[in-house]
Amino acid sequence: MALFQLIGFGPTGWGGLLLVAALMTLCVTAVALLIGAIIGALVASAKLSASKTLKTLGGIYTTVFRGVPELLIIYLVYFGGSSAVTAIGKAMGYEGFLGLPSFVAGSLAVGIISGAYQAEVFRGAFLAIPKGELEAAQAIGMNRGLRLRRIIGPQVFRFAIPGIGNVWQLSLKDSALVSVTGLADLMRTSQVAAGSTRQHFVFFIVGGCLYLILTSFSDRLFTSAEKRANRSMPTSLGQA
Amino acid sequence: MDMAFMFETMKTLLAALPMTLALFALAIVFGGLLALVIVWMRVSGNAIARNFAKGYIFVFRGSPLLIQMFLIFYGLGQFGFIRYSFLWPALREPFVCAVLSLALCTAGYTAEIFRFGLRAIPAKEIEAARSIGMSGFLLTRRILAPIAFRHALPAYSTEVVMMVKSTALASLVTVWEVTGVAQRLISQTYRTMEVFLCAAAIYLILNFIILQAMAFLEYKLTPHRRAAPLFPVPQR
Numbered sequence: 081m082a083l084f085q086l087i088g089f090g091p092t093g094w095g096g097l098l099l100v101a102a103l104m105t106l107c108v109t110a111v112a113l114l115i116g117a118i119i120g121a122l123v124a125s126a127k128l129s130a131s132k133t134l135k136t137l138g139g140i141y142t143t144v145f146r147g148v149p150e151l152l153i154i155y156l157v158y159f160g161g162s163s164a165v166t167a168i169g170k171a172m173g174y175e176g177f178l179g180l181p182s183f184v185a186g187s188l189a190v191g192i193i194s195g196a197y198q199a200e201v202f203r204g205a206f207l208a209i210p211k212g213e214l215e216a217a218q219a220i221g222m223n224r225g226l227r228l229r230r231i232i233g234p235q236v237f238r239f240a241i242p243g244i245g246n247v248w249q250l251s252l253k254d255s256a257l258v259s260v261t262g263l264a265d266l267m268r269t270s271q272v273a274a275g276s277t278r279q280h281f282v283f284f285i286v287g288g289c290l291y292l293i294l295t296s297f298s299d300r301l302f303t304s305a306e307k308r309a310n311r312s313m314p315t316s317l318g319q320a
Numbered sequence: 321m322d323m324a325f326m327f328e329t330m331k332t333l334l335a336a337l338p339m340t341l342a343l344f345a346l347a348i349v350f351g352g353l354l355a356l357v358i359v360w361m362r363v364s365g366n367a368i369a370r371n372f373a374k375g376y377i378f379v380f381r382g383s384p385l386l387i388q389m390f391l392i393f394y395g396l397g398q399f400g401f402i403r404y405s406f407l408w409p410a411l412r413e414p415f416v417c418a419v420l421s422l423a424l425c426t427a428g429y430t431a432e433i434f435r436f437g438l439r440a441i442p443a444k445e446i447e448a449a450r451s452i453g454m455s456g457f458l459l460t461r462r463i464l465a466p467i468a469f470r471h472a473l474p475a476y477s478t479e480v481v482m483m484v485k486s487t488a489l490a491s492l493v494t495v496w497e498v499t500g501v502a503q504r505l506i507s508q509t510y511r512t513m514e515v516f517l518c519a520a521a522i523y524l525i526l527n528f529i530i531l532q533a534m535a536f537l538e539y540k541l542t543p544h545r546r547a548a549p550l551f552p553v554p555q556r
Binding site for chain 2: 143144147148149150151152155156159160163252253254256257259260267270271274278279280281284285287288291292295296
């Protein structure tokens with residue numbers, strides 16, 4: 081019975097806090113995915129552009145942020161961001177240390193990482209569009225914006241869903257590392273609960289199970305989204 | 321940028337490189353062996369073994385490595401029967417816990433990669449081998465393992481790079497590898513960018529070397545996919 085009191089919703093239980101923390105994890109991941117989508121679209125278009133400089137810059141971005149440990153990038157954004165904010169504060173006349181809020185730093189760091197992966201997803205999706213369709217759109221005089229909106233956008237979106245699903249799972253797990261900056265996410269809250277009750281095993285199992293629920297639930301969501309986006313397509317290999 | 325500081329940082333970080341390499345190598349070896357067992361269970365006819373393997377893969381791929389590592393490092397010590405067993409002197413060490421959790425985690429991912437490699441084996445090749453009386457270990461050694469491994473190699477090299485990056489988490493259970501030392505340097509000097517650049521360079525070079533080695537292995541293992549030489553090599 082003691083176990084259920086510990087992880088339940090009573091006054092001595094950690095259940096409520098853990099659920100709030102799971103929500104925080106979801107929020108960090110969602111914001112990170114959004115930031116990553118913007119970065120990813122920009123980097124992908126740089127890598128696909130004709131300019132050699134842009135291509136190289138895009139290549140460097142994806143190489144660095146996919147090849148360096150996530151924890152190191154979180155340290156960079158958290159400590160680097162904080163010292164940048166402190167420097168700005170000093171310029172505006174505020175003395176002392178100003179910290180970057182850990183939610184901002186965390187979602188920015190995970191976003192920067194997921195941007196590198198999403199860039200590859202978007203690039204692959206763009207390359208999957210049949211060349212003839214782009215030429216046809218050009219031939220009937222569609223301009224750049226119209227082509228992007230009517231031909232490229234919808235198809236990139238459709239082809240990218242499985243890849244984005246993978247990036248989401250990666251980011252969800254990477255977001256656990258944000259706990260090192262003190263953000264009260266699922267990982268951090270399990271840690272605090274484990275430490276203050278001396279029931280490490282129980283709380284890390286419970287935290288792990290909550291992560292499993294999040295990942296398996298979002299996996300289903302992406303599979304059904306893929307089915308929905310492809311409902312007009314002829315059945316093909318590797319379909320969800 | 322302060323070159324002298326960069327040089328000092330590089331020297332400090334390189335001193336921690338053997339720890340990163342040790343974590344990585346042990347995790348890959350033990351994780352790979354465990355993955356073979358898991359994938360064998362996953363494709364076996366026994367429903368219990370199959371479902372156990374499915375559950376294992378689901379759990380270790382679906383939850384963050386950090387929570388697995390903390391579970392082993394902090395969680396296991398909670399039980400008296402572990403604390404008073406012969407395993408405790410080993411499980412008390414952060415290094416052993418880090419290697420254990422890295423290996424358990426990579427085994428889940430690697431088992432899936434190997435399974436997709438197995439699925440790529442044409443059924444006819446297995447039938448042909450069976451029809452001439454090959455089965456069991458001989459079939460595995462001559463037909464299944466070589467073909468599956470070759471197919472799995474590109475995906476496996478990605479997993480290996482992921483593993484290099486995952487060793488960074490060991491710093492959170494107080495193993496002083498490259499990222500941990502970098503973090504300590506950042507908090508001592510507040511020179512985030514310089515330290516980051518040095519540590520990033522180490523990881524990028526390490527990953528580059530590993531990927532090149534994997535690509536070389538892939539090239540060596542797939543002579544049948546290469547184009548025929550323009551001038552036939554004279555046979556001795």
